[in-house]
Amino acid sequence: xxxxxxxxxxxxxxxxxxxxxxxxxxxxxxxxxxxxxxxxxxxxxxxxxxxxxxxxxxxxxxxxxxxxxxxxxxxxxxxxxxxxxxxxxxxxxxxxxxxxxxxxxxxxxxxxxxxxxxxxxxxxxxxxxxxxxxxxxxxxxxxxxxxxxxxxxxxxxxxxxxxxxxxxxxxxxxxxxxxxxxxxxxxxxxxxxxxxxxxxxxxxxxxxxxxxxxxxxxxxxxxxxxxxxxxxxxxxxxxxxxxxxxxxxxxxxxxxxxxxxxxxxxxxxxxxxxxxxxxxxxxxxxxxxxxxxxxxxxxxxxxxxxxxxxxxxxxxxxxxxxxxxxxxxxxxxxxxxxxxxxxxxx
Numbered sequence: 001x002x003x004x005x006x007x008x009x010x011x012x013x014x015x016x017x018x019x020x021x022x023x024x025x026x027x028x029x030x031x032x033x034x035x036x037x038x039x040x041x042x043x044x045x046x047x048x049x050x051x052x053x054x055x056x057x058x059x060x061x062x063x064x065x066x067x068x069x070x071x072x073x074x075x076x077x078x079x080x081x082x083x084x085x086x087x088x089x090x091x092x093x094x095x096x097x098x099x100x101x102x103x104x105x106x107x108x109x110x111x112x113x114x115x116x117x118x119x120x121x122x123x124x125x126x127x128x129x130x131x132x133x134x135x136x137x138x139x140x141x142x143x144x145x146x147x148x149x150x151x152x153x154x155x156x157x158x159x160x161x162x163x164x165x166x167x168x169x170x171x172x173x174x175x176x177x178x179x180x181x182x183x184x185x186x187x188x189x190x191x192x193x194x195x196x197x198x199x200x201x202x203x204x205x206x207x208x209x210x211x212x213x214x215x216x217x218x219x220x221x222x223x224x225x226x227x228x229x230x231x232x233x234x235x236x237x238x239x240x241x242x243x244x245x246x247x248x249x250x251x252x253x254x255x256x257x258x259x260x261x262x263x264x265x266x267x268x269x270x271x272x273x274x275x276x277x278x279x280x281x282x283x284x285x286x287x288x289x290x291x292x293x294x295x296x297x298x299x300x301x302x303x304x305x306x307x308x309x310x311x312x313x314x315x316x317x318x319x320x321x322x323x324x325x326x327x328x329x330x331x332x333x334x335x336x337x338x339x340x341x342x343x344x345x346x
Contacts, residue, residue, distance in 0.1 A: 214295025
C-alpha cells in the first residue's frame with residue numbers, strides 16, 4: 001500500500017471522525033502487524049503456551065493451526081476477527097475464509113472440529129471486565145424448600161457463580177422456576193441450606209448486603225400518568241437521595257441512553273390497554289428502575305414474557321451487555337417456549 005493510498009484512507013477516516021488510534025490499529029491489523037497495535041485492543045488465540053507479543057490478551061487452543069486475531073474498536077464497541085491458518089473453521093455456521101476480516105456480531109460463535117467453541121461472550125468479557133467493581137461470588141449450598149402442607153417444592157440444590165455471568169432458569173409451566181428465583185433472591189427463605197454473597201448470608205446478614213440485590217418482577221411497577229423520564233427520575237430520587245441533582249440527572253439520562261429509551265423519554269407510560277409505549281419499551285423501563293440503583297446482582301422474572309421476537313431479542317441483548325461489562329450477575333426466569341428460547345441462546 002502506497003503512502004498516497006494511506007493518506008487517502010486517513011482523510012476518509014477523519015471525515016467519519018475515526019480517531020487516529022483506531023485508524024492505526026485497523027491499518028496494522030490489516031497488514032498483520034499485530035505488535036504495532038495498542039495492546040489494550042487486540043486478542044490472539046493460538047497454540048502457544050505464552051503469547052508471542054508480551055502483554056496482549058491471549059488464549060491458548062493447543063490444537064489450533066495458525067492464529068485467530070480479534071481487534072476491538074472501543075468507539076463502537078465492535079470486534080473484527082481474522083483467521084490465519086488452514087483449518088476448516090466456521091463463524092455462525094458459515095465457513096471462515098482465511099485472511100478475510102469478518103465482523104464478530106453479538107452472539108457469534110467460532111467452531112471447528114479440532115478446537116473448543118469460541119464464544120462472543122467470552123471474548124467480550126475479556127475486554128469489558130471492569131476492574132474497579134468488586135467481584136461478586138454468589139453461592140447457594142444445599143438449599144431446600146417445601147410448600148406449606150405439601151411435599152412439593154425445591155429439592156436439595158446447590159449452585160455457585162461469579163459476577164459477569166448471565167444465567168437462565170428454564171422449564172415448563174409449574175415446574176418451580178419462580179419459586180427457585182424467589183429463593184435465590186431472598187424473597188423466600190429455604191427450609192434448609194444457605195445462600196451467601198461473598199460469604200454473607202442473605203437472610204442472617206441482610207445489612208451487610210444492602211443494595212447489592214436487585215429484582216425486576218414480571219408485572220409492571222410503572223406510574224401510568226407519568227412520562228418515561230419522570231418514572232425513572234422519581235425512582236432515582238427515592239433510591240439515590242445522597243446524589244446531587246446534577247449527578248441524579250446525569251445517571252437518569254445515562255440509563256435512558258443505555259436502554260435505548262432516550263427518544264421516548266417524554267411519552268406517557270400508559271397501561272397495557274391504553275398504550276403509549278410498546279411492550280418491549282415497558283419491559284426495558286422496568287429493568288431501568290433497578291439498573292439505576294446499580295445493583296450488583298440482578299434477578300429478572302420472565303423478562304421476555306408477552307414480547308415479540310424482536311422485543312425479546314432487545315431485552316436479552318440488554319441483559320447480556322450488563323453481564324458482559326462485569327458489573328452484574330444476572331438470573332432470570334424464562335418459560336421454555338417459542339421465539340423466547342431461540343433468542344436466549346442466540
